[in-house]
Amino acid sequence: MRLFDKRIISHFDYLLLIFVLPLVFLSHHLISETNEILAKKQLIYFSISLIAFAFVFILPIRKKLRLIPFLYWVGIALLLAVEFWGVTKLGAKRWLPVPILNTTMQPSELIKPIYILMLGYLIHSRPPPKKGYGLKDFIYFSFYILLPFILIAKEPDLGTALVMLLVGYGILFIIGVNWKIWATIILSIGLSSPLIYTYLIKDYQKKRIKDFISEKPSYHVQQSIIAIGSGGLVGKVSEDATQTQLKFLPIATSDFIFAYFVERYGFLGALGLIFIYVLLIMHLLSMNYYYKDDYVIRCFASGLALLIFFNMSVNILMVIGFAPVVGLPLPLFSYGGSSFINFVVIFAILENLLAFRYMDMYNYERRL
DSSP, X not given: OHHHHHHHHHTSOHHHHHHHHHHHHHHHHHHHHHOHHHHHHHHHHHHHHHHHHHHHHTSOTTTTGGGHHHHHHHHHHHHHHHHHHOEEETTEXXXXXXXXXXXXXXXXXXXXXXXXXXXXXXXXXSOOOTTOBOHHHHHHHHHHHHHHHHHHHTTTOHHHHHHHHHHHHHXXXXXXXXXXXXXXXXXXXXXXXXXXXXXXXXXXXXXXXXHHHXXXXXXXXXXXXXXXXXXXXXXXXXXXXXXXXTTOSTTTTTTTHHHHHHHHHHHHHHHHHHHHHHHHHHHHHHHHHHTTTOHHHHHHHHHHHHHHHHHHHHHHHHHTTSSOOOOOOOTTTSSOHHHHHXXXXXXXXXXXXXXXXXXXXXXXXXHO
């Protein structure tokens, strides 16, 4: 039993911890400087996430892959339930009430790990041919990608919906799809974009796009750009970070925390933070090379890499005025319990898939 345990731990990916921990420590340090109450709440989220990580890590995911479609449809049912029993906040109906705990949950966050696992399960069950997936397989996978996208976009939560859409098709791109299909999709989107803007985009979303392309950015973005510019090359000490300390920079601990970070640590600090994300993303994508025949690991690692990449890119581009303002947090960095815990759970699933990938061989040897 001891040998079995040692071999399980030996396949744990410690590099993921090395890349993630600096993000967590930096985030808590920044938040504690500006809001001690939020910093204490963040410690509670950290504690919950550690418990969640340990629980998910020991689950028999490899043995119970057949349960993944069931969990996927449970997630779809929760997204449908939002339409009928959802709680509306700030003009969007994205949450479901949890009566016993007197709180709410966001199904669009809960479904993310199951969504990526589902694609891994489907691709594992139907591996790609040498020339990549054809049209029939592409339509088959697209059904499972588009269904949650439509339900989340309808809430409305277009930012999250688009990220999940890009993650889903990004996984297919990495695994392999015939290039003619991608060329047809890109051409179709280009030709239909005027119709999409006119008939499918809601008024407040059109306003965000207009604000983005107008000469004068919104108040939030103006203050964010001022904070970033005032940070200079190496940043300022906490007391001199006036944009944040004097409350000019809105939502400094969550959506615009990157601007606060640059005000404190300057251009070099921003490069360092982005470099950590790049290392993390490249490490996750490299698993496609090391685990060529394990499509569950490849899909899940690629999905996590894309999820981090799109959230990070949109958030940073948003705060510097290069993208419309949407409610996408900086992964593992912005303040927020549900987002942080959800990312930790996704990392726990990946570590589980990596650590237990030789479990059947260990059990066979023990029986011998």
